[in-house]
Amino acid sequence: KAGVTQTPRYLIKTRGQQVTLSCSPISGHRSVSWYQQTPGQGLQFLFEYFSETQRNKGNFPGRFSGRQFSNSRSEMNVSTLELGDSALYLCASSLDTTSGLQETQYFGPGTRLLVL
């Protein structure tokens, strides 16, 4: 079974621009979560989508947004980029979150974003 895929793998943008990152979960997985990884802040949760609805949201400004499609693929968007948005953005998928149990998350390779 194919793993989580993310595109693009690398991206260079300038301040003020916007960017869209894509994530395809493992087949059959319905939950997609996004994380930001930086040397200073470590791994921080951005948001989670399940059945096309945002289930959880981390403590990030409104410039960070996401969505999920009916096939569970997800995109995240960052508008008005700032230098501090330079990071590795990781997507993770899990099977089912309706049971109330904590499902294991499987991560993609990430998209490395550099803002100049």
Add this chain to the structure above:
Amino acid sequence: GDSVTQMEGPVTLSEEAFLTINCTYTATGYPSLFWYVQYPGEGLQLLLKATKADDKGSNKGFEATYRKETTSFHLEKGSVQVSDSAVYFCALSGGLEETSGSRLTFGEGTQLTVNP
């Protein structure tokens, strides 16, 4: 809120040495606990997990036991190899007794370098 604290790194060992990376957590309810590993330039890979107190997770020679009385989940390996060099993250999810979603809270990460 939920939090995870890992021992400060980096950790440098010789091949075949014994490894311990300490991890303690703060959470309400009954969280699941995880160790993830990140190799250079890659995303996170699940190493092992435990979902309830006294559970032992194990994989590839690594072990960790869920200790609720000490709120700990220390990672151990009896004999490390050069190929184990990576960054190790302790994480938890489901800190509340009833919750939905798969939000992970991560520790700071511990860089392990194993020399031949």
